[in-house]
Amino acid sequence: MTSFAGWQMPLRYGSETAEHQAVRHAAGLFDLSHMGEITVTGAEAGRALDYALTGYLSAMAPGRARYTMICAADGGVLDDLVVYRLGEQEFLVIANAANTSVVFDELRSRASEFDAVVTDATDDYALIAVQGPAAAGILGGLTEIDLGAMKYYSGAAGSVAGFPVWVARTGYTGEDGFEVFARPADAVAIWDALVAAGTPAGLIPAGLAARDTLRLEAGMPLYGNELGPDLTPFEAGLGRVVKFDKAGDFVGRSALAVLAAAEPARRLVGLTIQSRRIPRHGYPVLADGVVCGTVTSGAPSPTLGQPIAMAYLNAGPGADDAVLAVDIRGEAVPAQLTDLPFYSRSR
Amino acid sequence: MSNPAELRYTAEHEWVSVEGTLASVGITEYAAQQLGDVVYVSLPAVGAAVTAGEPCGEVESVKSVSDLYSPVDGEVTETNTELEDDPSLVNAEPYGLGWIFRVRVAQDGNGDAALPTDLLSAAEYEELTKSAS
Numbered sequence: 125m126t127s128f129a130g131w132q133m134p135l136r137y138g139s140e141t142a143e144h145q146a147v148r149h150a151a152g153l154f155d156l157s158h159m160g161e162i163t164v165t166g167a168e169a170g171r172a173l174d175y176a177l178t179g180y181l182s183a184m185a186p187g188r189a190r191y192t193m194i195c196a197a198d199g200g201v202l203d204d205l206v207v208y209r210l211g212e213q214e215f216l217v218i219a220n221a222a223n224t225s226v227v228f229d230e231l232r233s234r235a236s237e238f239d240a241v242v243t244d245a246t247d248d249y250a251l252i253a254v255q256g257p258a259a260a261g262i263l264g265g266l267t268e269i270d271l272g273a274m275k276y277y278s279g280a281a282g283s284v285a286g287f288p289v290w291v292a293r294t295g296y297t298g299e300d301g302f303e304v305f306a307r308p309a310d311a312v313a314i315w316d317a318l319v320a321a322g323t324p325a326g327l328i329p330a331g332l333a334a335r336d337t338l339r340l341e342a343g344m345p346l347y348g349n350e351l352g353p354d355l356t357p358f359e360a361g362l363g364r365v366v367k368f369d370k371a372g373d374f375v376g377r378s379a380l381a382v383l384a385a386a387e388p389a390r391r392l393v394g395l396t397i398q399s400r401r402i403p404r405h406g407y408p409v410l411a412d413g414v415v416c417g418t419v420t421s422g423a424p425s426p427t428l429g430q431p432i433a434m435a436y437l438n439a440g441p442g443a444d445d446a447v448l449a450v451d452i453r454g455e456a457v458p459a460q461l462t463d464l465p466f467y468s469r470s471r
Numbered sequence: 472m473s474n475p476a477e478l479r480y481t482a483e484h485e486w487v488s489v490e491g492t493l494a495s496v497g498i499t500e501y502a503a504q505q506l507g508d509v510v511y512v513s514l515p516a517v518g519a520a521v522t523a524g525e526p527c528g529e530v531e532s533v534k535s536v537s538d539l540y541s542p543v544d545g546e547v548t549e550t551n552t553e554l555e556d557d558p559s560l561v562n563a564e565p566y567g568l569g570w571i572f573r574v575r576v577a578q579d580g581n582g583d584a585a586l587p588t589d590l591l592s593a594a595e596y597e598e599l600t601k602s603a604s
Contacts, residue, residue: 139562140534333507336534400511400531401531402533404536423533424510424533453536
């Protein structure tokens with residue numbers, strides 16, 4: 125167990141490597157109840173989110189989901205979010221646990237001129253994720269929802285193991301999978317039902333450590349590592365989440381427009397390492413022996429069988445042609461520039 | 472968790488087994504569980520002089536890297552090269568195949584191994600880990 129944003133979280137249940145492989149090849153079960161849930165409801169809920177976030181949420185159909193960001197006026201990233209449209213006038217915003225209060229305060233303030241109500245509903249939701257190629261089969265036996273018809277980044281209300289839930293085909297692992305939003309009082313029974321249904325298919329519970337290596341292989345950013353108030357969506361390679369074509373102003377628009385037109389000060393890259401030593405958060409990246417950037421996340425990749433890392437490289441000449449290395453506690457370990465993601469599932 | 476009674480332990484979570492003046496060293500089951508899956512062990516060099524309480528290698532897991540401390544003074548005579556291919560032995564058998572290095576311990580006036588006085592018994596080590604968790 126570990127302390128995480130005020131929650132007691134399982135770092136691992138057994139071997140994090142076995143948990144990682146279970147998600148890649150069968151299924152893993154995650155307790156993500158720490159994630160922040162904020163509801164935005166009302167006649168102008170969609171317009172309020174268009175103003176508050178970088179995405180074009182009012183254009184999204186009910187039952188769909190979007191990956192988006194909330195930026196400061198200067199374009200810095202306050203959090204990355206998944207937003208579900210539960211109904212015509214009802215949105216569910218999922219924030220990182222450590223950022224929930226910041227996101228809630230900002231949303232409430234930014235929505236104040238709109239006919240919309242912002243509520244921190246974190247304590248109303250438990251969140252259980254079933255991720256992996258076997259996830260649809262396991263969850264499908266416990267719900268009347270037609271999971272086969274559910275598209276990626278879509279969701280539906282229904283029941284799992286007899287309890288009322290919102291189920292979405294979303295996740296943070298690079299695999300097919302589902303996230304089940306349930307009432308906290310029902311969470312243990314749903315968890316137990318999923319374990320019972322999934323164990324024969326190879327499902328095992330998975331902790332935060334496996335979640336981190338899974339998302340890293342999938343090239344997904346983690347707030348606090350690849351994203352933060354001093355970083356922009358463009359530096360993170362996620363400029364696509366900034367929807368300049370939507371109607372009206374939004375917080376950060378003018379600063380983001382300037383940033384979009386310029387070359388980013390740094391760019392997020394993937395690195396692979398021919399060594400057993402692990403490049404970790406904060407380690408310097410060297411180009412021909414000179415510091416040219418910083419590792420943001422690193423781990424041994426169970427899928428690739430070698431250490432991988434994401435890193436920010438400073439803009440400027442050189443990195444593509446230079447001999448790159450990571451300074452691993454004083455030793456310059458050679459590194460290769462790699463396209464992100466490190467892993468994509470076959471579809 | 473059971474720590475073998477015949478071993479001695481350190482507050483840095485190493486175990487040491489002494490036969491004559493030869494000491495075998497590894498990390499405890501508690502340490503291996505706290506670290507999670509071990510992916511790399513940086514071994515001391517054979518022939519290197521090691522000092523009790525001083526770092527002489529590293530144990531790297533998925534989530535962290537930790538110094539490996541020598542529990543005794545002496546000279547490294549052998550390292551567990553199996554760990555280069557399979558560092559997970561440290562998790563699977565911390566007191567067996569997951570041993571890390573062996574040291575020829577300096578002798579005292581009687582020709583016995585000169586061991587630090589602050590090594591812990593299994594019971595003392597269990598007290599330490601109980602209060603830590």
